[in-house]
Amino acid sequence: MKIVIVDYGMGNIRSIVSTLNYLKVEDVVLSSDFDVLKSADKLILPGVGSFGKAISQIKEKKIDVYLDEIVVANKKPLLGICLGMQLLGVSSTEDGFNEGLGYINGYVEKFDNTVVKVPHVGFNQVKVNNDLKMYNGFGETPADFYFTHSYRMKSDSDINQCFCHYQDDFVASFEYDNIVGAQFHPELSQTNGLRLLKNFIEKF
Amino acid sequence: MLRKRIIFTLIYSDGFFMQSRNFRLQKVGNLNWLEKNYKFQSIAFSLDELIVINATKTVKSISEFASTVSKLVNDVFIPIAAGGGIRSFEDAELLFNSGADKIVLNTALVESPELIKLLVKQYGSQSIVASIDYKKGNDDFEVFINDGTEKIDMTLPEYLKYIESLEVGEIYLNSIDKDGTGFGYDFETIKNLQDDINLPLIIAGGAGNENHLIDGLYLNNVSAVATANLFNFIGDGLPNAREKIIETGLNIANWNAVT
Numbered sequence: 001m002k003i004v005i006v007d008y009g010m011g012n013i014r015s016i017v018s019t020l021n022y023l024k025v026e027d028v029v030l031s032s033d034f035d036v037l038k039s040a041d042k043l044i045l046p047g048v049g050s051f052g053k054a055i056s057q058i059k060e061k062k063i064d065v066y067l068d069e070i071v072v073a074n075k076k077p078l079l080g081i082c083l084g085m086q087l088l089g090v091s092s093t094e095d096g097f098n099e100g101l102g103y104i105n106g107y108v109e110k111f112d113n114t115v116v117k118v119p120h121v122g123f124n125q126v127k128v129n130n131d132l133k134m135y136n137g138f139g140e141t142p143a144d145f146y147f148t149h150s151y152r153m154k155s156d157s158d159i160n161q162c163f164c165h166y167q168d169d170f171v172a173s174f175e176y177d178n179i180v181g182a183q184f185h186p187e188l189s190q191t192n193g194l195r196l197l198k199n200f201i202e203k204f
Numbered sequence: 205m206l207r208k209r210i211i212f213t214l215i216y217s218d219g220f221f222m223q224s225r226n227f228r229l230q231k232v233g234n235l236n237w238l239e240k241n242y243k244f245q246s247i248a249f250s251l252d253e254l255i256v257i258n259a260t261k262t263v264k265s266i267s268e269f270a271s272t273v274s275k276l277v278n279d280v281f282i283p284i285a286a287g288g289g290i291r292s293f294e295d296a297e298l299l300f301n302s303g304a305d306k307i308v309l310n311t312a313l314v315e316s317p318e319l320i321k322l323l324v325k326q327y328g329s330q331s332i333v334a335s336i337d338y339k340k341g342n343d344d345f346e347v348f349i350n351d352g353t354e355k356i357d358m359t360l361p362e363y364l365k366y367i368e369s370l371e372v373g374e375i376y377l378n379s380i381d382k383d384g385t386g387f388g389y390d391f392e393t394i395k396n397l398q399d400d401i402n403l404p405l406i407i408a409g410g411a412g413n414e415n416h417l418i419d420g421l422y423l424n425n426v427s428a429v430a431t432a433n434l435f436n437f438i439g440d441g442l443p444n445a446r447e448k449i450i451e452t453g454l455n456i457a458n459w460n461a462v463t
Contacts, residue, residue, distance in 0.1 A: 014303045015277070015284075022279055048305075049328050083328075113402065119330040119373050121404050122427060123207040123252060123457030144207065144457040146252075146283060148306075148330040148373075166206055188283045188305065190249060190459040 001201060002027040004040035006067075006084075008057045010049045016081070019187040023198055032061045038070055042204065047083030051108065051151070052095025054083055064101055072103060075178045077204035085173075085181030086153055094151050104176050105157035110150055116167045119150040126164045126172040126184065133203040134175050134182075134196055135162070143192045145172070145184035152183065178204065207457045208421050209252035209428035210446060211406060212437070214238075216272060216288070217260045223434050225384030227337075227352040229259060232434050235275060241438055248280045250446040252457060255308060255333075255376070255430065258288030259351055266295045270302035277303035285333050291316070296323055300331075308376065310335040311349040313367060314356055320370045329373040333406070336363065338393075339380040345393065352380050360393075364401060375401060376430065379409035386412025386436055389420050389429075398425035412436050414445035421454050 003020055005013050007030045020028045029036060037043065047054055058064055071078045080088045089106030091099050100108070111118045125142035128135040135143075145164075152170035155161055164172035164183070173182045180200060186193035215222045215229065221238050222229040233241065248254065256276065258269040266289055273286045286299045287308025296307050307327075312319055313334055324332055337348045338360050345360035358366060367375060377397075379390040389410045398405065404427040407420055411431040420429035431437060437445065449456060 012300050012303070012305055014274075014301070015281070015305060018278060018303075019281060022281075048331060049326060053326075117402060117404050117427070119404065120206065121330060121374060122209050125205060125207075144459060148283070150329055150373075185283075185305075188281060190281055190457075192459055193281060 001025050002029065002039065002041050003201070004037055004043055005030045006037065006043055006045045006063060007032045008054060008061055008063055010047060010054055010057065012048055013046050015187045016044060016046055019194065019197060023194065023201060025201060032063055034066045037066050040076065042200065043071065043076060043078045045078060045080040045084035045087065047081065047087060049083060050095050051083065051086060051092040051100075052098045054087055055098050055100060058087065058101075067101065071179065077178045077200070078180065079200050080179075080181045081187070082149060082183060082185055085183055086151065088179060088181055089153055092151060103179055104155070104159050104174060104181070106153040106155040106159070106171060106174070108151050108153050111152060111167050119148055120152070120166045121148045122146070123189070124164050124166060126162050129160070129162055132160055132162075132175045134173065134180055134199050136199045136203055137195060145182075145186065145189045145192055147184045149183060180204070205455060207252075208426070208455055209406075210250075210417060210449070210456065211253045211255055211428050211430040212251050212442065213255040213257060213408060213430050213432035215432050216256060216258050216269060218262070219268070221434065222259065223384060224259065224432060227380055227383055229261070235272060244276065245279045247442050248282050249459065250443040251282055252428070253283045253285065254280065255285045257286075257308060257335075260289070261351060264289030266290070266298055270298045273299060273304060274302040287333070287335065293319065293322055296327075300327065306331050306333050306373070308333045308335050309372070310337065313370065314349050317370060320372065324371050329371050332372040333374045333376050334367045334370070334372040335376040335378065336360070336367065337378050337380050340393070348380065361397065361400065364397065368402060372403070374404045374406060374427070376406045376408060382410030384433065385410055386433060388412065388416045391419065391423075394423060394426065398423060401425060404428070406430050408432065414448045417445060418449055418452055418454065421449065421456070
């Protein structure tokens with residue numbers, strides 16, 4: 001099993017690498033090189049930081065073009081985490097207005113700090129759908145995952161989204177064919193996160 | 205529903221982990237001692253987050269501290285925040301690259317607001333924890349920087365407003381008077397201030413047993429309770445405390461739902 005973490009120069013990838021190592025993934029590589037990305041069994045798009053900066057670095061390194069071919073055309077499984085999930089959507093209002101990769105129909109906007117505390121930080125319950133591959137083996141009850149973010153995604157399409165409630169229901173995860181997204185950090189979510197990552201490794 | 209959090213804070217100084225009492229440090233043990241007595245790989249399953257603070261009173265070596273942090277984070281699948289002595293962008297970057305998911309800032313909040321803005325821009329608000337050390341003065345609450353040695357000009361309420369203007373993600377509010385006493389949190393002050401705090405609030409200083417953690421978690425505006433008491437929570441102290449807290453029905457995460 002070879003998992004390549006897409007390197008666009010942002011985000012703390014150490015905890016993801018250490019989690020994948022713990023789950024006995026033999027080969028974990030960080031790269032932005034087309035041939036390396038293409039050689040992966042699965043890809044992870046991480047992300048901490050701001051949307052505008054991330055998308056401009058992705059375009060600068062031509063990662064958008066590479067992912068169009070590898071993930072959209074050739075259907076290689078991709079997991080976007082936190083900002084990495086948001087980047088898969090249509091747009092975000094962080095740093096002005098920026099277009100995302102547009103692989104799924106999702107729009108990213110800020111929480112309203114007159115209604116709730118921003119950022120949304122800590123464990124929160126996700127209404128998981130255990131018919132989805134990513135939640136294989138989860139129960140019927142909501143599962144706790146660790147969130148830390150100020151912007152959240154909304155979608156009016158069926159992208160197999162599961163919701164979390166903060167201010168209102170927002171997209172905590174989606175599973176759109178080979179493209180998977182998690183607003184929470186599975187690598188920081190204890191046993192639930194390990195279970196989800198194991199599913200991504202084994203079921204996709 | 206958003207859960208409340210239980211956080212353990214490790215106080216580090218010059219190669220050792222310390223018990224702090226009113227900011228006077230007592231050496232407890234090194235990384236080997238910690239691994240033997242706390243086994244973070246397993247205890248982390250009863251914690252929501254871990255905070256590691258470099259409280260070395262002489263010169264703080266960021267590289268040495270970062271290397272300790274990188275050893276601590278192995279096989280610990282919870283968020284780790286680290287800080288103490290961050291004075292430059294490179295210091296922060298080194299800690300992030302060593303496995304910190306968030307960084308903790310204190311003195312730099314006062315001395316280099318420009319650095320804070322830069323860090324917020326690069327890493328996002330949610331990666332920045334503002335640590336505030338305060339003490340009850342004669343008339344008002346006084347705020348201290350540089351490991352509690354230097355009083356600043358602003359009072360605590362003024363300082364809280366200033367901190368929010370820096371767009372940091374969370375506040376770690378630590379009572380110097382209660383620090384390490386094991387007598388319980390500074391509830392009076394927290395109750396008075398909590399409604400004026402619009403950021404996620406972590407309270408610290410004084411927790412000596414699970415009842416203190418429970419009392420803290422019951423406060424409406426408190427997002428997380430922290431303890432740095434190495435002596436009181438040794439061995440199974442933390443797992444037992446979490447179990448008791450879950451029994452009281454408090455709103456904290458439960459990871460055993462997965463079978």
